[in-house]
Amino acid sequence: MEATTFVLFGATGDLARRKIYPALYNLYLDHKLHHSFSVIGLGRREVADEAFQAMVERSIRDFSRREVNDSASVRGFLKAFRYNVLDVGHTEDYLKLLQRVEQLEADMGSSPNRMFYLSVGPEFFEPIALNIKESGLGAAKGWKRLVIEKPFGHDLQSAQELNLKLSEAFTEDEIFRIDHYLGKPMVQELDVFQQTNPVLHALWNNRYIANVQITAGETVGVEERAGYYDHVGALRDMFQNHMLQLLMMLAIRLPKDSTADEVRFKKKEVMESLEPLEEADVQFNVIRGQYTAGTIQGKPALGYTAEPGIPADSQNDTFIAARLQIDDPFWKGVPFYIRTGKRMKEKSTRIVIEFKEPLKQNSSAAEDDIPNLLVFEISPNEGITLQLKARDPQHKGKFKAMHIDFHTSSIEVPEAYENLIYDALHGDPSFFAHWNEVELSWKWVQPILNAFAKNSVPLYHYAAGTFGPAESDQLLAENGHHWWLDSAVDEESELALPVASNF
Ligand SMILES: NC(=O)C1=CN([C@@H]2O[C@H](COP(=O)(O)OP(=O)(O)OC[C@H]3O[C@@H](n4cnc5c(N)ncnc54)[C@H](OP(=O)(O)O)[C@@H]3O)[C@@H](O)[C@H]2O)C=CC1
Numbered sequence: 001m002e003a004t005t006f007v008l009f010g011a012t013g014d015l016a017r018r019k020i021y022p023a024l025y026n027l028y029l030d031h032k033l034h035h036s037f038s039v040i041g042l043g044r045r046e047v048a049d050e051a052f053q054a055m056v057e058r059s060i061r062d063f064s065r066r067e068v069n070d071s072a073s074v075r076g077f078l079k080a081f082r083y084n085v086l087d088v089g090h091t092e093d094y095l096k097l098l099q100r101v102e103q104l105e106a107d108m109g110s111s112p113n114r115m116f117y118l119s120v121g122p123e124f125f126e127p128i129a130l131n132i133k134e135s136g137l138g139a140a141k142g143w144k145r146l147v148i149e150k151p152f153g154h155d156l157q158s159a160q161e162l163n164l165k166l167s168e169a170f171t172e173d174e175i176f177r178i179d180h181y182l183g184k185p186m187v188q189e190l191d192v193f194q195q196t197n198p199v200l201h202a203l204w205n206n207r208y209i210a211n212v213q214i215t216a217g218e219t220v221g222v223e224e225r226a227g228y229y230d231h232v233g234a235l236r237d238m239f240q241n242h243m244l245q246l247l248m249m250l251a252i253r254l255p256k257d258s259t260a261d262e263v264r265f266k267k268k269e270v271m272e273s274l275e276p277l278e279e280a281d282v283q284f285n286v287i288r289g290q291y292t293a294g295t296i297q298g299k300p301a302l303g304y305t306a307e308p309g310i311p312a313d314s315q316n317d318t319f320i321a322a323r324l325q326i327d328d329p330f331w332k333g334v335p336f337y338i339r340t341g342k343r344m345k346e347k348s349t350r351i352v353i354e355f356k357e358p359l360k361q362n363s364s365a366a367e368d369d370i371p372n373l374l375v376f377e378i379s380p381n382e383g384i385t386l387q388l389k390a391r392d393p394q395h396k397g398k399f400k401a402m403h404i405d406f407h408t409s410s411i412e413v414p415e416a417y418e419n420l421i422y423d424a425l426h427g428d429p430s431f432f433a434h435w436n437e438v439e440l441s442w443k444w445v446q447p448i449l450n451a452f453a454k455n456s457v458p459l460y461h462y463a464a465g466t467f468g469p470a471e472s473d474q475l476l477a478e479n480g481h482h483w484w485l486d487s488a489v490d491e492e493s494e495l496a497l498p499v500a501s502n503f
């Protein structure tokens, strides 16, 4: 890794405190940062370097996955941090920043490699990129990179406009669009499992797979983000980016040791093969939901429209489930079911692959209740479970579920932001969203946005603490399928996902 100046816009914000500083600290502890690595934090408020370092220290104490108890390490880490006042719209602030960056590079004797991280509201992405160009901050001899947070646009047109503007200041190779789901370790493993394991490689197609189910359930509601969330909804907040990225990562078929370019090319192919949804067909393939009052883990939860800051007549989607089809030789005929929602029964992101059962049509209904599944637990717990249908030795003629399990402990596993920041520092774009993917995702989602905007799709309600509206079950039932493992939290179920002993 080369010496780098990490220029952080939005250094006093929530994301920086909760994710970016803890990630940098863990990279530092793992000796994954260059000894000349330095950070210049930016924001409008006046903060002295020492006060900024104290803020960073608080953040790592509050949010690092590892205990912070070695004061020498903490001091060594904090030495890298400085702060400058910068208002996004003030061109003179960029010139002051340039002076400071150049001075720092000269003091450190390091090459002018600059990573600009935009941890600010999306309305600032464009002016910042253009000011970086015009101030000369982006004109040094070393490399420059732009790391940009979501949301990347509000719809297809705004995303295209934003991309055009950014490309005036940065080339595609220099833009690293963060989708933090791509940084989750289990997501980064998906292509490896499929490429390197001959069993999985052989089964990864429509001959053996009946359907794929991708769920990202959250127990939280809108929290303090009512203003943002009510204009965005589950479709833009989670589905267009994180959920479609999970679909791409699962569906790509890669040769061994693929390059970043190959990964991105294959992901683009998946998106191009996704059967488009006409606006008139949205109602048949997409379920729009909104939570009402309910109970989550024994605690009462307000309904969405009773949340502070949400209009009483809001039609916003807090849940979405969709049925998608990939029209390529590997996946044709395999439905991909995707759902995500707030205020659901459990916090869990997982992918469930249900295998076909050749003899199913001849078997009894009871036997049909035990499918052969491969489950990738992505977060907050991480693991893989293979559920096999087995004979029940205690009940002759009956079957039961047998589980083969692997789980990891969250302390050992790097946080998504550690992986992503490390990759961006190394210039590895494999786990960042290429513009092609982002544009194709918006294209696929646009008819749904249109249908929602016209209210031509029903808004179904679900009680907080459930798995979403009953209509989402119906969506799968139409194809003879069933959301598996919803019953994982139901102790009486035979399909209970075993709790890993080493968590
Ligand atoms: N928070 C999260 O968990 C996540 C956030 N994101 C994205 O990350 C980005 C940042 O989010 P978050 O940290 O929550 O936002 P916050 O509102 O907490 O922080 C915003 C930051 O921007 C700075 N800022 C605001 N206005 C200006 C301005 N005119 N000039 C310079 N700096 C300014 C603020 O500093 P000051 O007030 O000192 O100017 C502050 O540091 C957003 O794009 C968000 O969508 C993405 C995923 C998760």
Ligand SMILES: O=C1O[C@H](COP(=O)(O)O)[C@@H](O)[C@H](O)[C@H]1O
Binding pocket: 216, 218, 237, 238, 349, 379
């Ligand atoms: O990007 C977002 O993701 C979080 C969920 O992330 P996770 O890593 O906890 O699964 C979601 O709460 C938020 O609304 C969304 O903007």
